[in-house]
Amino acid sequence: MISNLEYFKVFYYTAKYGSVTRAAGELMISQPAVSQSLKQLEKSLGVTLLERSSRGVKLTGEGQLLYSYVEKGYEQIESGVEKVRQMQNMELGEVHIGASDMTLRFYLLPFLEKFHEEYPGIKVIVTNAPTPETLELLQSGKIDFGVVSTPFEKEKDITAFEVREIEDVFVAGRRFISYKNKMLDFQELEKLPMIFLENNTSTRSYMDEYLAQEGVILRPEFELATSDMIVQFALRNLGVGCVVRDFAAEYLESGMLFELRFNRMIPKRAFSVVRSSRQTLPEAAKRLLEIMEIEL
Amino acid sequence: MISNLEYFKVFYYTAKYGSVTRAAGELMISQPAVSQSLKQLEKSLGVTLLERSSRGVKLTGEGQLLYSYVEKGYEQIESGVEKVRQMQNMELGEVHIGASDMTLRFYLLPFLEKFHEEYPGIKVIVTNAPTPETLELLQSGKIDFGVVSTPFEKEKDITAFEVREIEDVFVAGRRFISYKNKMLDFQELEKLPMIFLENNTSTRSYMDEYLAQEGVILRPEFELATSDMIVQFALRNLGVGCVVRDFAAEYLESGMLFELRFNRMIPKRAFSVVRSSRQTLPEAAKRLLEIMEIEL
DNA sequence: TATTTCACATAAGTTGTAATTATGCCACAG
DNA sequence: CTGTGGCATAATTACAACTTATGTGAAATA
Numbered sequence: 001m002i003s004n005l006e007y008f009k010v011f012y013y014t015a016k017y018g019s020v021t022r023a024a025g026e027l028m029i030s031q032p033a034v035s036q037s038l039k040q041l042e043k044s045l046g047v048t049l050l051e052r053s054s055r056g057v058k059l060t061g062e063g064q065l066l067y068s069y070v071e072k073g074y075e076q077i078e079s080g081v082e083k084v085r086q087m088q089n090m091e092l093g094e095v096h097i098g099a100s101d102m103t104l105r106f107y108l109l110p111f112l113e114k115f116h117e118e119y120p121g122i123k124v125i126v127t128n129a130p131t132p133e134t135l136e137l138l139q140s141g142k143i144d145f146g147v148v149s150t151p152f153e154k155e156k157d158i159t160a161f162e163v164r165e166i167e168d169v170f171v172a173g174r175r176f177i178s179y180k181n182k183m184l185d186f187q188e189l190e191k192l193p194m195i196f197l198e199n200n201t202s203t204r205s206y207m208d209e210y211l212a213q214e215g216v217i218l219r220p221e222f223e224l225a226t227s228d229m230i231v232q233f234a235l236r237n238l239g240v241g242c243v244v245r246d247f248a249a250e251y252l253e254s255g256m257l258f259e260l261r262f263n264r265m266i267p268k269r270a271f272s273v274v275r276s277s278r279q280t281l282p283e284a285a286k287r288l289l290e291i292m293e294i295e296l
Numbered sequence: 297m298i299s300n301l302e303y304f305k306v307f308y309y310t311a312k313y314g315s316v317t318r319a320a321g322e323l324m325i326s327q328p329a330v331s332q333s334l335k336q337l338e339k340s341l342g343v344t345l346l347e348r349s350s351r352g353v354k355l356t357g358e359g360q361l362l363y364s365y366v367e368k369g370y371e372q373i374e375s376g377v378e379k380v381r382q383m384q385n386m387e388l389g390e391v392h393i394g395a396s397d398m399t400l401r402f403y404l405l406p407f408l409e410k411f412h413e414e415y416p417g418i419k420v421i422v423t424n425a426p427t428p429e430t431l432e433l434l435q436s437g438k439i440d441f442g443v444v445s446t447p448f449e450k451e452k453d454i455t456a457f458e459v460r461e462i463e464d465v466f467v468a469g470r471r472f473i474s475y476k477n478k479m480l481d482f483q484e485l486e487k488l489p490m491i492f493l494e495n496n497t498s499t500r501s502y503m504d505e506y507l508a509q510e511g512v513i514l515r516p517e518f519e520l521a522t523s524d525m526i527v528q529f530a531l532r533n534l535g536v537g538c539v540v541r542d543f544a545a546e547y548l549e550s551g552m553l554f555e556l557r558f559n560r561m562i563p564k565r566a567f568s569v570v571r572s573s574r575q576t577l578p579e580a581a582k583r584l585l586e587i588m589e590i591e592l
Numbered sequence: 593t594a595t596t597t598c599a600c601a602t603a604a605g606t607t608g609t610a611a612t613t614a615t616g617c618c619a620c621a622g
Numbered sequence: 623c624t625g626t627g628g629c630a631t632a633a634t635t636a637c638a639a640c641t642t643a644t645g646t647g648a649a650a651t652a
Contacts, residue, residue: 001305001309001322001323001324002305002370002373002374002377004302005301005302005304005305005370005373006300006301006302006610008301008373009297009298009301013297019628019629020628020629020630021627021628021629026297027297028297029610029611029612030611030612030613031628031629031630032611032612032613032614032629032630032631032632033610033611033612034629035629035630035631036610036611036630036631037610039630040610045377045380045381045384046384047380047383047384048576051575051576052628052629052630053618053619053628053629054617054618054619054620054627054628054629055619055620055627055628056627056628056629057628057629060576060578061383061389061390061578062380062383062384062578062579065376065379065380065383066376066377066379066380068376069372069373069375069376069377069379070372070373070376072369072372073368073369073370073371073372073373073376074298074301074369074373075369076365076366076368076369076372077298077301077304077365077366077369077370078298079365080361080362080364080365080366080369081298081341081362081365083361083362083365084341084343084358084361084362085341087343087357087358087361088341088342088343088358093357094357278349279347280344280347280356282356282357282358283358302639315599315600316599316600316601317598317599317600325639325640325641326640326641326642327599327600327601328600328601328602328603328640328641328642328643329639329640329641330600331600331601331602332601332602332639332640333639335601336638336639348599348600348601349599349600349647349648349649350598350599350600350646350647350648350649351598351599351648351649352598352599352600353599353600593652594651594652595650595651595652596649596650596651596652597648597649597650597651598647598648598649598650599646599647599648599649600645600646600647601644601645601646601647602643602644602645602646603642603643603644603645604641604642604643604644605640605641605642605643606639606640606641606642607638607639607640607641608637608638608639608640609636609637609638609639610635610636610637610638611634611635611636611637612633612634612635612636613632613633613634613635614631614632614633614634615630615631615632615633616629616630616631616632617628617629617630617631618627618628618629618630619626619627619628620625620626620627621624621625621626621627622623622624622625622626
């Protein structure tokens, strides 16, 4: 361990300017203070670092050797301080976010755009993963916060904040036009060719569970990886798709798809911002949540 | 300028061990002292560097960023201290010496050999130059000390210390055997083919001046670059060579060369160690001079 | 669920040390 | 030969860092 780092700072400035008086000026202390510090340093190292003369100081061999190291070391620390300052000023930094396709596309994207515009120095790193995996990333500290869709198993020290509602809907194209505006029973779905998301998604397991509870067991014709693809399949009349409404919104409006209606409401779900309550957020993450109007 | 470098040392150890208590142990101060220093550092930077918990501390994003710099910087300074220590222990260092061929060969060499054996870590850098140039090197601080042959112009703040006598002699081979044991006059040299060193050496200019003062002007047959070569020429009976006795010693003893004797003594010269009185010597140079039994 | 333990924070009081002022010394320049 | 600039030294002051004692919270343990 180095005895007194302050001495090295004094030495750094003295060597840099070749003058005790000048160093004192830079350090904003008196000249004798510098002289004494240098003396202390030399004493503690047991070596003469500077040749004193009436027109300044000059490094000895040992002094030169030491200075070559101290110079690099001190400036390294100095630039570390500068980097932290930049981070504080949001000129530098990273925000790690976990989000699913869905939350990213229909909720997060505009905020990220705005954030990036305001703070171009901050890297935004989005890890695209389904809800349970996102929660794991949060627990392990790999992301600052996540945006997931309900429902999910909320473990303790996870703070959740719902930001908007989403609805799961069944949509179909003209081949199934006879079902339009009819009040249907969920049972009737069993007779129709269904297009669903794959099993590993929260949307799928939510629907599976809900329908099972209603006594309906579906065996989808198609199991696709993305909601977009489901919409495309539905448009081509390959079956009845189950997606969050936002994915189909455009086509529902234009009439190319219609929404099936049921005699029972599918309980609404929500997008939820989740974060670890035991971890303080980096400034950049805080600022992004502010933009998203999430109270911390 | 960084406000208090000591804080960074505390931060370094705390971050390194992820524990305030552990850092306190390493720093050999109390735990609250560390806590307070960290608090001060955070306050001065206006940023939280550590997440405190009941089982240690963890770096925040800012802390990690800072640590990556402080780690390098601190260790850089630490290794600088280590290097200086090595230099003190003579495990590391350089000695810069200025010397002529002659002084190197007939005086310095055995000391250098001994020195190098004792301190293999020290680089010995010999700058081979004639006397006036060596003195210049000394003035400009490019060498720690020099070994030259007298006479020379001793400027102030040069300390000289004569270490042994040398004699200039005239030597010849059997072709000139008739001159052996005769007491000669310097004038007689004018009739003989002479072998001398080139003009730019102190030996040559010394002899030129001395002989001129005796009313003798020589026009050597041969002007050679090295004394060794003069001896070789003399051995082959190409003329009478003028060298410092040491160069011919071997052949004088074996009888292959003999020394011409004169009715007047050529004043003896000397090897002299010269150093700048206004400059403290590096430890390594001091030690070498000690080995050479020069008092400082 | 209560209890102990561990790690860090806080508070108050006491050094200890690093700063200041004042002065001295030396070398060089005018 | 004196003035100036630059560093060292001495003595005093003042601040800051350290210590002891205690508090707090979380996690492990009973």
